[in-house]
Amino acid sequence: MTATTQTLSPSMKRRRRARQRRGALYLALLAIGLVAPFVAYPVFLMKILCFALFACAFNLLLGYAGLLSFGHAAFLATGGYVTGYLLSSHPALTPETGILAGTLASLGLGLVFGALAIRRQGIYFAMVTLALAQMVFFFYIQAPFTGGEDGLHGVPRGQLFGLIDLSSNLAMYYFVFAVFVLGFALIQRTVHSPFGQVLKAIRENEPRAVSLGYNVDAYKLVAFVISAGLAGLAGSTKTVVFQLASLTDAHWHMSGEVILMTLLGGVGTLFGPLVGAGLVVSLQTQLAQSPLGNWVSVILGAIFVICVLSFRSGIVGEIQKIVRKNFK
Amino acid sequence: MTQEFVLETRGLTKEFRGFTAVDDVNLKVREGHIHALIGPNGAGKTTVFNLLTKFLPPTRGEILYRGKPITGMRANDIARLGLVRSFQISAVFAHMTALENVRVALQRRLGTSFHFWKSERSLEPLNDQALALLDQVGLKDYADVLTVEMPYGRKRALEVATTLALDPAVMLLDEPTQGMGAEDVDRIVELIRRVSEGRTVLMVEHNLSVVSRLCDRITVLARGSILAEGDYAAVSTDPRVREAYMGSEAGETEEAGA
Numbered sequence: 001m002t003a004t005t006q007t008l009s010p011s012m013k014r015r016r017r018a019r020q021r022r023g024a025l026y027l028a029l030l031a032i033g034l035v036a037p038f039v040a041y042p043v044f045l046m047k048i049l050c051f052a053l054f055a056c057a058f059n060l061l062l063g064y065a066g067l068l069s070f071g072h073a074a075f076l077a078t079g080g081y082v083t084g085y086l087l088s089s090h091p092a093l094t095p096e097t098g099i100l101a102g103t104l105a106s107l108g109l110g111l112v113f114g115a116l117a118i119r120r121q122g123i124y125f126a127m128v129t130l131a132l133a134q135m136v137f138f139f140y141i142q143a144p145f146t147g148g149e150d151g152l153h154g155v156p157r158g159q160l161f162g163l164i165d166l167s168s169n170l171a172m173y174y175f176v177f178a179v180f181v182l183g184f185a186l187i188q189r190t191v192h193s194p195f196g197q198v199l200k201a202i203r204e205n206e207p208r209a210v211s212l213g214y215n216v217d218a219y220k221l222v223a224f225v226i227s228a229g230l231a232g233l234a235g236s237t238k239t240v241v242f243q244l245a246s247l248t249d250a251h252w253h254m255s256g257e258v259i260l261m262t263l264l265g266g267v268g269t270l271f272g273p274l275v276g277a278g279l280v281v282s283l284q285t286q287l288a289q290s291p292l293g294n295w296v297s298v299i300l301g302a303i304f305v306i307c308v309l310s311f312r313s314g315i316v317g318e319i320q321k322i323v324r325k326n327f328k
Numbered sequence: 329m330t331q332e333f334v335l336e337t338r339g340l341t342k343e344f345r346g347f348t349a350v351d352d353v354n355l356k357v358r359e360g361h362i363h364a365l366i367g368p369n370g371a372g373k374t375t376v377f378n379l380l381t382k383f384l385p386p387t388r389g390e391i392l393y394r395g396k397p398i399t400g401m402r403a404n405d406i407a408r409l410g411l412v413r414s415f416q417i418s419a420v421f422a423h424m425t426a427l428e429n430v431r432v433a434l435q436r437r438l439g440t441s442f443h444f445w446k447s448e449r450s451l452e453p454l455n456d457q458a459l460a461l462l463d464q465v466g467l468k469d470y471a472d473v474l475t476v477e478m479p480y481g482r483k484r485a486l487e488v489a490t491t492l493a494l495d496p497a498v499m500l501l502d503e504p505t506q507g508m509g510a511e512d513v514d515r516i517v518e519l520i521r522r523v524s525e526g527r528t529v530l531m532v533e534h535n536l537s538v539v540s541r542l543c544d545r546i547t548v549l550a551r552g553s554i555l556a557e558g559d560y561a562a563v564s565t566d567p568r569v570r571e572a573y574m575g576s577e578a579g580e581t582e583e584a585g586a
Contacts, residue, residue: 194450
């Protein structure tokens with residue numbers, strides 16, 4: 001025991017220092033999150049947080065399991081619609097119950113999607129998820145409870161736990177922030193868990209993971225379901241914030257947008273999706289108010305091309321590279 | 329059925345759209361042997377490997393492990409039985425450290441591999457065992473090195489350590505010395521000899537000097553079927569084998585080319 005502590009001590013020390021640095025970073029971000037609504041418009045911040053959670057959920061799949069889903073909009077929308085419908089039609093329900101139901105619905109849908117798609121690999125996996133998500137999209141156009149093309153409007157925010165009135169944007173913000181922190185913590189734990197190690201091994205070399213006795217499909221499915229559930233959580237929360245659930249969330253554009261956010265911020269990094277979502281949402285908001293309003297898609301497309309061509313590991317990925325090179 | 333043969337195939341056949349890659353192979357691997365599968369390029373050696381480890385489903389035939397049929401099992405369940413394979417291209421987890429590579433093989437035993445809510449620090453009790461395995465293949469100093477940064481020969485050694493972590497009854501090695509310089513080859517030969525104690529090894533190998541130094545029994549494949557079988561002396565003097573290799577010492581020349 002003592003022998004190993006001695007032999008491992010430099011690396012263990014390094015790891016401990018890295019953990020401490022990470023802890024400090026988390027604390028700083030937490031503090032920023034807590035004071036942010038006094039500096040910026042809370043609704044705008046909530047939009048960023050909802051999309052950031054969505055992107056983080058997506059990144060768990062692409063960045064840590066190596067699975068490119070092109071159908072994540074279905075989970076965002078399912079969470080949103082289920083929560084929106086329940087809260088609108090049952091005024092007695094508290095918002096957290098509605099959100100929980102939406103999340104569970106996405107979780108269930110994720111199980112179905114995952115079970116069907118996981119057997120395929122690479123581009124075929126992406127195609128299956130896209131096809132399934134399109135089916136869900138057309139279902140939501142036709143289904144009576146979604147309001148079709150109009151969407152669900154005026155979803156009541158209600159009172160959290162029946163106690164805290166969420167109609168105040170500040171109260172709403174702190175609730176969304178808590179949801180985000182919880183979701184982020186779950187992802188960070190999943191990535192750094194025994195499960196996360198196997199997931200990483202599968203991403204690195206799938207046949208080898210099989211030859212070590214791992215049933216890789218089962219691991220991928222669990223990752224897929226977690227990701228779908230968190231995407232649903234993001235959608236549900238977003239519906240409560242904006243009191244709105246619409247087809248925009250179910251459209252394949254949304255599946256594309258989350259890929260853009262993740263790649264731009266840095267796929268396979270914990271903070272990448274957060275940065276990417278913040279950037280994309282800010283750009284969309286800023287541009288929509290400027291004379292360039294009609295050019296949003298073109299500008300985002302151009303940024304995406306530049307990202308893929310010149311900084312492929314995304315903003316956070318590139319920063320990490322620089323840090324690793326200079327401060328090792 | 330006696331347990332004399334740990335691994336056995338009966339009439340093993342694999343056809344790809346009319347092309348028969350493996351044709352009616354009856355292979356018997358004796359417990360404790362180092363058994364080599366050799367043959368010219370395209371003889372079906374790697375296909376046999378993929379069939380044995382269920383990475384490919386056979387068209388016909390049966391595979392028996394300790395007398396029990398395993399033909400219908402899945403690849404990951406085969407590994408759980410104790411039949412663990414390596415790959416032709418060095419199969420390591422490139423963006424994990426050497427220690428993590430071995431540990432990921434060890435951790436299955438803890439039964440917590442689906443626990444996404446536990447800290448990965450719960451794996452640290454395995455570190456000692458992982459280090460010991462790394463030490464066994466001479467990689468102790470590489471424990472914290474990312475595998476992608478390790479030299480090729482070391483990666484192959486790491487692969488052996490990862491395989492050993494499962495404590496397999498049968499190790500299936502697919503060209504363990506492929507693409508190596510002479511020094512690395514010697515090291516791997518020593519390593520295989522050392523770790524084969526108490527185990528059975530079935531290996532595909534091009535390098536005939538490696539085969540002659542290591543193997544108790546040799547099966548020669550040509551065009552998908554067994555051409556000859558026996559110890560090195562018997563096989564190397566067999567005229568049919570010499571003809572299949574076109575009189576050239578294929579192993580040596582390919583080694584130089586690789």
